Amino acid sequence: MGSQMVFKRYEIKYLMNYRQKDAVLQAMEPYMSMDEYGHSLIRNIYYDTPDFRLIRESMEKPVYKEKIRVRSYGPSGAGDPVFVELKKKYQDVVYKRRISMPQAQAKACLGRKMQLPDSQIGQEIAYVLDFYRKLEPAVFLSYEREAFYERDGGDFRVTFDENIRYRQEELWLDSDEWGTAILKPGLVLMEVKTSGGLPLWMVQALSRQKIYKTSFSKYGSAYLDIFLSKRKGERQYA
DSSP states (O other), X not given: OOOOOEXXXXXXXXXXXXXXXXXXXXXXXXXXXXXXXXXXEEEEEEEEOTTOHHHHHHHTOOSEEEEEEEEEESOOOXXXXXXXXXXXXXXXEEEEEEEEEEHHHHHHHHTTSSOOOSSHHHHHHHHHHHHHSOOEEEEEEXXXXXXXXXXXXXXXXXXXXXXXXXXXXXXXXTSOSOOEEOSOTTEEEEEEEESSXXXXXXXXXHHHTTOOEEOOXXXXXXXXXXHHHHHHHHHHTO
């Protein structure tokens, strides 16, 4: 998998309907093309402590926060390559480190049954595992993604995510596609990823369609739904 392993960029999110998405796609057409994954089904396993410490602290919007996950671009068996990713955010800048390995090895490494690769990124991930001690698979989260890159060689990227779903059962990447929907029907999440500002043509397209940036976390939304469902259940059986 000859993909980028280190990222430093801003990630800006926008919620929109399908009509607005079509208008943005039309504005993108002269400047952007689909990337190597094109239209893909992204699957993630987010790791957290039993009391969801990482996502709870993240939702408090601290200056620094981090997440750790395993990602695949489609269903993956035990021997298929996946990404182990450490995602950090400091003062609005996102830093992402990832390494690729077979799914079975990723599961063993994060379960502390096997050592991570002896590399800078492997050491960073190992430090997080040691710091939090009891990290374990917490949430499966999947979505359909269309990803685009800038044709002139710049680092500006745009992704559209639909059918975002989560679950707390069958927490690995080779299980069937099912779960609870996060977005309301008819909505799409667009993410703009850039090391600088937005191109003028994108600013104009967003302005014309009255699309405004939003604060949205897929894992955070899943956690809130889990928490509220649990509270509702506790009230019913109190």
